[in-house]
Amino acid sequence: MEGSNKCGFLGYLFLLLVLLPVMCYSQDNFVYSRATYYGSPDCYGTPSGACGFGEFGRTVNDGNVAAVSYLYRNGSGCGACYQVRCTNPKYCSGSGAIVVVTDHGEGDYTDFILSPRAYAKMAHPNTALQLFSYGVVDVEFRRVSCQYPYYNTLKFKVHEHSRFPDYLAILIIYVAGKNDITAVELWQEDCNEWKGMRRSHGAVWDMANPPKDNIKLRFQVSGSMGYGNWIVANNALPSYWKPGVAYDTDINLY
DSSP states (O other), X not given: OHHHHHHHHHHHHHHHHHHHHHHHHHTTXXXXXXXXXXXXXXXXXXXXXXXXOTHHHHHGGGGOEEEESGGGGGGTTTTOEEEEEEOXXXXXXXXXXXXXXXXXXXXXXXXXXXXXXXXHHTBOTTOHHHHHHHSSEEEEEEEEOBOOTTOOSOEEEEOTTOBTTTEEEEEEEOOOBSEEXXXXXXXETTTTEEEEOEXXXXXXXXXXXXXXXXXXXXXXXXXTTEEEEEEEEEEEEOTTOOTTOEEEOOOOOO
């Protein structure tokens, strides 16, 4: 009986050790890491980030953006929002910065490479220069819901590299909440079926020879809207879509 109790206790302890990181993450606890910043002529983000956002990735969230390492998750982490705050109480505020992931990168054992605006936002008033002098700082971070006060609904942006009508690449931007876009499909009317788009890179989804009429699409969401849910946009793009144009929707993921 004593041996059986011991095995049961060891089994419980093993299960607890396995589940503890998941439990902590699910409760939105902060995770300790390090962060640095990259150079920028105007302190905003970069339009050439790995997520493929272009100019949107430079200015979204007022330029408070970041490149991440493992949080990039082969592009599915693009557009995710995190609260990042440094831990030195002499220079660092308690609220830190809310950043949007727009790029992939890693530095000196860092999880975040912040735009200068985001890095400065972690500091107390009038202490940003001292924080910049460190170069790399200890931080804690957690994922938070993305909120875009001036954009209550998401948009489908046709990537600039698209070529009408033979090649279509799109981005789904202003994705609110804590949601990842894990798949995108277009409706093929002639075949009467959904056809998957390819994740070209980052947040860019593409397809050669897309449907010729108004484009109906659906995308799969995992996160605060549920896991594996498909959301349908019946008229996502007009039949004569144009590269570089972002098309409005009535879809809200809050």
